[in-house]
Amino acid sequence: MTVLVRTVAVGRPREVPGPRDGDLTSTAIWKEPVEGPVEVGPENLAGDEQADRVSHGGPDKSVYVYGEEDLAWWRGELGALDDQVFGQNLTTVGYDLRDAVVGERWRVGTAEFLVVQPRTPCFKLGMRAGDRSMPRRFTAAVRPGVYLRVTTTGTLAAGDELHVLDRPAHGVTMAEAFAIVHHDRDRAARLLEAPDLPAGWHAWARERLAHHR
Structure with missing residues (x-):
């Protein structure tokens, strides 16, 4: 089956009310679809930025991808849904991204990418969705989407x-890696079989194994 990119979206940081009354937090999770060719740089799409480069940016989180198949599942759970509620850069059609393998190589347009890790949700997803329970629900659903590293x-x-x-x-798939960290930690050794996972994932797995010898 042909896999297509349905939507390309970008966004820049904005100040929004934080999780506590009176707080402001900076986030770029609000992204808007754009038309026409978009340049892919070494660590992001043109016009796209991350507010927190420590937690959300860098080469191993250059582009975030979510699937129409995942959005359809969420619509079944929640009803009407903003297609950009997960803050993805690319929305794909025709590929169950849960089955994407760590280290897969993709080509889209003239750019190439490496599939490196699933997304771990934070409180900003709850802010974007208008539902503080959304990070917990996202974790339970095991539909994490895909973070890409730009290789070309x-x-x-x-x-x-x-x-x-x-x-x-x-x-080692996106769903499997995500489930191991959040639900099935006794299988931590499996993550060490995927060399393209970021170093932090391997460090977590080794620490987990060391504590359970």
Whole structure:
């Protein structure tokens, strides 16, 4: 089946009311779809930024992808849903992203990417959704989407095909990695089989194993 990028969206940080009364927090989770070609830089799309570069930016979180299949599931749970509520840069159609493997190589337009990790939700997802329980519900759903590392800069646009160029044999998927960290921690050793996971994931797995010897 052909996999397509349905939407490309970008956003810049804005100040919004924080989780406590009177607080303000900076976030770029509000992203708007854009038309036409978008440049893919080394660590983000043109016009896109992250408010918190420690938690949300950097090469291993350059582009966030969420699937129409996941959005459809959430509509079944919640009813009408803003398509951009998860703050994704790319919305794909035709690929269950839960099955994407750590270390997969993708080409979209003239840019190439590496699938590196699933998303771990924070309180800003609850703010964007207008529901403080949303991070907890997101964790329970095990539909984390995909963070990409840019391996070849270029351009992409809504309507482009997503080509999976390579899938590593270890088979550690986005859903499996996410579930291990949040629900099935006794399987931490499995994460060490996926060399393209960021170092922090491997450090967590080794610490978990060390504490349970």
